[in-house]
Amino acid sequence: MKIITKILIILLSINVMASEIAIVPPHDVLDEFLEDEVNFSQIDSLSESIDISKIRYRKYKPKEYIRTDPLIPENFYASLTKNSKLIKLDGNEVFYNERKVYVKAREIYYGGKWSYILSKDGSIKYKTHTKNLTSVQDIIKLRSTIPADKTYPVKTQNHTSDKVLPLQTHLLFRNDTSNMSYVGQNLGYSDGNANSNTVSVKLYYESFLPVDFGLVFDYQYGVLNFEDSSESIWNAAYFGPTAKYTFYDRGSFALNTQLAVKKSLFFNASDNGQKISFSTLLWQIGLEALYKTSYGNISLGYENSFIRSSVKSELPGQAPISPEKTTMTQSSFSIGYQFTWNL
Known part of the structure; x- marks a missing residue:
């Protein structure tokens, strides 16, 4: 009885293997290419099945990267938000400003997280998060260029000019x-x-x-x-x-x-x-x-x-x-x- 059972198991195994290696109807070659690893033989077979002469390839012209910004970030005027965290570079002392102030600042790196705060003499003494600064450069351009401390005499209604012939x-x-x-x-x-x-x-x-x-x-x-x-x-x-x-x-x-x-x-x-x-x-x-x-x-x-x-x-x-x-x-x-x- 045991012998008959083993023979039946062997016959069933052979039948399963035959069903797994059975030839299936031919399918799209492109699907095979996408499923398998890319190699030269598959590229050749694809070339025989697909008319690549009718395929138009879009040409992309590489753009040369030209840096328009200076190597070092430029100074700019900005308003410092109230209660911004300021770190003193000399000693790493931390404090917070109690009110909004206008300062001259400069990013440490373009688009960086931190920016320097410059003193009146142009030296760097503090740093803060860049998000605490709001640029006012465009607003400054609207200011009058006439010196406020200069006095101009009132123009009179009488004008004279020397004409030479x-x-x-x-x-x-x-x-x-x-x-x-x-x-x-x-x-x-x-x-x-x-x-x-x-x-x-x-x-x-x-x-x-x-x-x-x-x-x-x-x-x-x-x-x-x-x-x-x-x-x-x-x-x-x-x-x-x-x-x-x-x-x-x-x-x-x-x-x-x-x-x-x-x-x-x-x-x-x-x-x-x-x-x-x-x-x-x-x-x-x-x-x-x-x-x-x-x-x-x-x-x-x-x-x-x-x-x-x-x-x-x-x-x-x-x-x-x-x-x-x-x-x-x-x-x-x-x-x-x-x-x-x-x-």
Whole structure:
């Protein structure tokens, strides 16, 4: 009987083992991969079963860590909560503040549990829990920056200011050579070449503009020479606006160009005691070189002028040769002295 029982137990054991190793229907390979330990053979089998070419992998760009805070925590103003625990670093004495006070503090470490309390001279004497401190830095920025201990005088209703008008003055002497044929014709001659000297005064206002504007006054005295060796004396005065542009200025040397339009105040020519008057408008353009010294500027220049003239009064018993306006020319060399003064 015992033998039959052992045989039955062996047969039942074999049946159980056969059921445990029986082949089950195939399952998802991914589940097998997730259940077992990762190895290269399983990765290869997964690659055969899954089309990895259709899988998109998200690319992550690593961020470089850059510390924006200083290496040592900065001092800040804060309010210390009432009854906060304070530990004196020298001797580890512990006490509690009886009221809220404003202090200058600094964290021992960024985000640390403890913070230092600084004395008025900036030295570290105490420490407390950081949670006891409330920063007031943003509130301090709202304070007025006007010193409280400084007294400002009351502003009056009357205000004065000194205004300076810088004037640049040119004193010039010119030697002129002119073609005064129109004047000679009205004096009864066929020609008229003139040599004259001119004294000129120019005033320019020195402004922030690249061009200086001003006024000019000329007095001219000359002699008309004719073919028959006779002479006629003439004189004139001009007044008008002028402008100057300095296109080169380096060191003690400068170059400028000038333009002036001058109207005659009078223009008189006399011959044998008879006087004839003209009305003229003079357009003048010139080039001037300046040499700067500590006592003022010395100038040398050349000017060319076009004189538009007409007879204002003729000789007694003689009609004007040409009642129409006629243009005459004049060339000049000048030497001068320039200085600036304030009005």
